[in-house]
Amino acid sequence: MAWQDAVEQTVTGLGYDLVELERSAGGLLRVTIDLPWEPSLAGGAEQFVTVEDCEKVTRQLQFLLEVESVEYKRLEVGSPGIDRPLRNERDFERFAGQVVDITLKAPIGATGSGVAVTRKKFRGTLERNADGTGWQVVWADEPKLKPGQKVGKNRPPAPVHALGFVLDELREARLAPIVSFKGRGAPSPQGGA
Template identity: 30%
Template sequence: MAQEDKAAAILQALEVAGAAHGVDVLEVELVGATKAPTVRVRLDWMDEAKGTISLDDVAVQTEWVSEVIDVVDPFPGSFTLEVSSPGLDRPLRRERDFERFAGEQVALTTKAVEGRKRFSGKLVGMRDDLVVIDTDDGEQTFALDEIRRCAIKPTFAKGEKKTFDKSGGKKAQGK
């Protein structure tokens, strides 16, 4: 089974299990050797009112994540598991992600075989089941299944750092 297929199988199993834990599985990435890779999983709370998942929360969730990967059993040997929160470069995959983070700057890579694959700009949101991004070249639209990866692209004004309040909203603060 190809690495991309293994990552998809793990993601699917984790999404089902995550719902029972109130956790949203944002991304699964396999890095390194095919026989003993590093599995990187990004989690967040499903309930936006809880804010962003903390490091302590991630530590608690890691056990069931490992158990689910063991059940899927995609590797002949061992694997290294890295579980983290979304961070500032939060990945966006589902329609609700693109709606929730409308207005943010994003970097998007398509699955296109020919032509331009990378785009960046302001996320407009969803329109007619398509992701809409306002780029320097005007609005670009993408079907969800055409998107290989899309993530929030943190931007900072000089002398500011971006932090998150308890509700998961962003706010800029001075030094």
């Protein structure tokens, strides 16, 4: 068994999900964990990884890495943060309705749609496709308002765009790092990236 598989098995055995496992130059071994998500509990209070959770995983991984003879200088265990990567179908189900940043492997190549032919990066609200076979990102290209600028009543609404995709077409998908200092309300979708 490879040491990466042993790390994943240890993390899941402790009751956490392994989000990312990264080994960088200089001997840093970074392990990102999250609490498991259950669809039946969706809509309940969101639970977060605590410092105690990270300490518990760190202690177990130190023993494991010693047994596996994995060379590293520093082990760092943490939570995914506000720009959490979305890796699999379960992650997309969990964060449906949230604002995400996606990067495609290849440009979309659509002309006449108002979207640049070479565009690969998009920011919008993650939704399930109408047919249920894939996903889509929905956004409106509204111009940014300057502080104090008022929006006229006669201003036409910005056109809404939707980009459908399947997971194989993605290079990367992450939650959009949107910070609101007005409380925990749902952030409003922002324009495309």
